[in-house]
Amino acid sequence: MTDIANVVIQGVLLGGLFAIYALGLSLVFGVLRIVNIAHGDVLVLVAYVALVICDSFSISPFLALLALIPLALLGGFAFQVGVFERVDRRDPLVPMLVAFGFAVVIQNGLLLLFGTNPRKLDAGAIEQLGVSPFPGINVSVLAVMILVIAIVLIAIFQAILYRSRFGIRVRAVSDSEENARLIGVDITATFRKAFMMVMLTVAVGAVLMGIKTNFDPFSGASRLLIAFEVVVIGGLGNLWGTLAAGIVIGLAQMVGASIDVSYQTLAGHLVFLVILLIRPQGLFPKVVG
């Protein structure tokens, strides 16, 4: 019984990390209508930047995040202005190919600079810290912290999207960029701000990923795959759905791992496939108002 409880708890907590991976993609994919297949590689790139900051200044990854967030926002703004605003988005294939090109450049650039050795961010004692609320039940403090961060981030983003003027603009642009432009919405400014929001999630996600798991220059593809699965199951643009979907994939992976550790990743993909076949629109469609 405690084994089952442990699997469920680990699955739910892992879902927090997956939700953070997917949050930025959900905004780009569901709101801005850009299929950013470089999302996983950008996560890995930012994790390497965090590694350099940590190593250079001998500081904790959490402290490095303070420097990483403005850097990521600046990078996101530059990428939006320098790249996405210059490509013809009427054909969705064009920005997708541009993103693919960037993914390849990021992978090879990181390979050149850092080699293939897996890396990890060292968060210190917190990584080993655990509590046992009931006999036989073990909970990682770091994993709980990641889930709490995911919930707080989603709550903030949800409030921005559903309680602010900017959020109304973003959702209008998501419905129809052409109509939003027609009635006077500043599309360029809306996209820039939204992309900066995305990069905020990437900075947080990269640090948490770097602490929780190993990463190397080619880790982006597996992160992108999980993020896509979470976004699709969660329903495009539905942020609480993203968290729920993250937990679904996390649970599936932990159940798979409890049978045989080599089944962990496969179990997550299988659950995704089954849900996709039954409900291609996702488990939690976009909400109104």
Place this chain on the structure above:
Amino acid sequence: MTTDASRPLLEVSDLHLRYGGLRALDGVSLTVNRRETVAVLGANGAGKSSLIKAIYGVEPFSAGQILFDGVAVSGRSPNQMARAGIGLVPEGRKIFPSLSVEENIRLGAAIGGHDSADVDRVFEIFPELKERRHVQGTLVSGGQQQMIAIGRALMARPRLLLCDEISLGLAPTVVDRLYDVIGDLVAEGMAVLIVEQETNRALKSSERYYCLLEGRVTAQGRSAEADQDEITRAYFGGDHD
């Protein structure tokens, strides 16, 4: 900059607009004075909507000039036009399905940057929208969607309202109501440029009119003095009995 109250609020001079080889506007000139309703009449394809889109910065025009309150606004984006004080009630209403009735209205404030207290004013004008404020914007009736589109434009506190085919597909009683509201807005100091296919309704609700045919002004004058035969000729071209 001081405002010359005697000068028209909107001055459009010799406007030309082409879609590829098609000439949509061919030297259109018109004015709209303060506290005035001006109607632009014409059949489908006459260039009415193109004129609205050119004025509002949606369609770039090849030649001509647009002055708003004496300032050249040619080449500005719709967002800049909204901030300058021009509101648009677009053809087809353009209600956003992800937004509730209230959010669709508030989108106007998100463009013009005005206080959310203006929502209450919109709800005073259209009380039925207040009752349905949390309903998905596209799930209310066509008339109520048109009210949302007008309310959304009012949120940015425009001095000039551009209305593109607001009567299209609506019951006559609803159209009466919408034109009554427009009359009230003009009485409060707003100027309105309406584009309509329904000639009688537009003439009844405006001070002056322009008739377009194939992108050109074929007739203009005071609405109260409009001659039906002349309008019909200007509307369709050639001889019509």
